[in-house]
Amino acid sequence: MTLDVALVGGGLANLLIAWRLADRRPDTTFRVLEAGSVLGGNHTWSFHGSDLDPDSLPWVVDLARGTWDGYEVRFPTLTRSLRGRYHSIGSEQLSARCRERFGDRLETNARVVEVTPDRVVLADGSRIDARCVIDGRGWGAPSGIAVGYQRFVGLELRLTGPHGLSRPVIMDATVAQDGAYRFMYAVPLAPDVVLLEDTAYADRPEAPMAESRQAIDRYAAHRGWTIAEVVRTESGALPIPLTGGLEALRASWVPGVPTVGVRAGLFHATTGYSLPYAVHVADLVASLDRLDSASLAPTLERLARSVWRRQRFFRLLNRMLFFAAAPEERYRVLQRFYGLGEGLIERFYADRLTPWDRLRLVTGRPPVPFFRGLACLPERIPTFSR
Numbered sequence: 001m002t003l004d005v006a007l008v009g010g011g012l013a014n015l016l017i018a019w020r021l022a023d024r025r026p027d028t029t030f031r032v033l034e035a036g037s038v039l040g041g042n043h044t045w046s047f048h049g050s051d052l053d054p055d056s057l058p059w060v061v062d063l064a065r066g067t068w069d070g071y072e073v074r075f076p077t078l079t080r081s082l083r084g085r086y087h088s089i090g091s092e093q094l095s096a097r098c099r100e101r102f103g104d105r106l107e108t109n110a111r112v113v114e115v116t117p118d119r120v121v122l123a124d125g126s127r128i129d130a131r132c133v134i135d136g137r138g139w140g141a142p143s144g145i146a147v148g149y150q151r152f153v154g155l156e157l158r159l160t161g162p163h164g165l166s167r168p169v170i171m172d173a174t175v176a177q178d179g180a181y182r183f184m185y186a187v188p189l190a191p192d193v194v195l196l197e198d199t200a201y202a203d204r205p206e207a208p209m210a211e212s213r214q215a216i217d218r219y220a221a222h223r224g225w226t227i228a229e230v231v232r233t234e235s236g237a238l239p240i241p242l243t244g245g246l247e248a249l250r251a252s253w254v255p256g257v258p259t260v261g262v263r264a265g266l267f268h269a270t271t272g273y274s275l276p277y278a279v280h281v282a283d284l285v286a287s288l289d290r291l292d293s294a295s296l297a298p299t300l301e302r303l304a305r306s307v308w309r310r311q312r313f314f315r316l317l318n319r320m321l322f323f324a325a326a327p328e329e330r331y332r333v334l335q336r337f338y339g340l341g342e343g344l345i346e347r348f349y350a351d352r353l354t355p356w357d358r359l360r361l362v363t364g365r366p367p368v369p370f371f372r373g374l375a376c377l378p379e380r381i382p383t384f385s386r
């Protein structure tokens with residue numbers, strides 16, 4: 001039997017596509033093929049309500065584990081509460097909802113070894129034919145793109161008493177800044193449960209587990225919290241592109257195969273977050289008149305091309321963040337950013353900056369040494385190096 005859609009990779013992008021196909025085209029036959037033993041990996045995917053199109057918000061928020069009215073940031077000389085709504089989706093919860101809804105249309109331990117526009121071959125030699133094959137196998141680490149990393153170790157902690165946080169603290173950069181821009185990310189998931197993530201913008205992807213554990217323990221103690229139990233651990237390293245053209249990105253795509261998610265470069269280059277782009281693509285795919293590889297591949301490529309081009313500006317900011325200041329001083333870039341207008345901050349996260357916003361971000365009293373900032377302007381790694 002030929003399927004309508006074969007979704008290669010059971011990560012965020014493809015699970016959301018499956019979700020929207022079931023909502024909007026319930027007759028579509030599809031299968032999700034995931035190499036790992038779980039769907040969606042082990043993540044907490046957060047986003048600002050203003051990152052999404054208003055029409056998408058209700059169905060995405062329905063999948064959320066938590067929703068808060070506003071969030072906070074903390075820096076050495078700035079503490080600020082921002083109004084925008086903030087949401088988090090847990091991969092475990094998303095996976096459970098998908099399992100309940102899709103049953104055996106989801107296959108785990110199904111590693112795909114060959115992808116073509118109308119067929120996939122699994123490691124066990126079985127073959128699946130489909131009119132549309134969608135490649136969502138995650139970041140392809142193309143060699144022509146220089147990246148730094150946003151790496152983190154997160155612990156979901158049950159405390160011995162209430163933590164007293166009413167909203168997430170998405171950056172607490174009052175922590176020690178050793179060797180990188182570092183901050184703690186704190187999300188209150190229940191009155192006595194908090195997710196604490198020790199986060200760094202670092203040159204290397206490896207997460208220092210023991211060191212992060214100590215940093216989290218120190219932070220909890222500093223806030224007066226006593227840890228009763230570690231409920232869950234998550235860690236990761238999100239690529240933060242510094243330079244690179246779309247052609248380099250395309251090197252990890254299979255010609256003629258529609259590519260989605262971070263593999264397609266559909267993520268915010270400065271935060272590494274991909275959820276808003278994945279939502280947009282899920283709605284787009286589910287709304288098309290024709291759903292086959294030949295029509296979807298160029299549509300998605302056009303989208304990826306325009307996002308990658310637009311994000312040239314974010315890659316410039318990334319070079320400034322990584323190279324223009326000494327590691328202990330990098331927090332100043334973000335501290336200055338969070339002192340700007342709330343509308344601009346929202347548009348930054350939503351990847352909807354206006355030309356005026358861009359100007360505002362790179363002018364004014366510079367948070368980094370002027371000449372080092374200047375050297376970051378061309379899209380290449382500055383010669384004074386990392």
Ligand SMILES: Cc1cc2nc3c(=O)[nH]c(=O)nc-3n(C[C@H](O)[C@H](O)[C@H](O)COP(=O)(O)OP(=O)(O)OC[C@H]3O[C@@H](n4cnc5c(N)ncnc54)[C@H](O)[C@@H]3O)c2cc1C
Pocket residue numbers: 008009010011012013014033034035036039040041042043044045046047110111112113136137138139234235236237238260261262263272273274275276
């Ligand atoms: C720990 C963590 C936290 C994050 N938090 C956020 C956040 O708060 N907000 C946000 O927007 N973004 C966040 N991100 C970034 C980004 O949204 C995620 O990386 C997101 O999961 C990317 O979605 P994706 O579908 O493109 O890739 P993935 O979710 O990585 O999915 C790719 C899937 O393909 C599978 N696969 C790979 N090769 C094969 C194969 N040969 N055959 C079959 N399957 C295969 C993989 O096992 C994987 O499950 C986070 C990332 C990490 C790592």
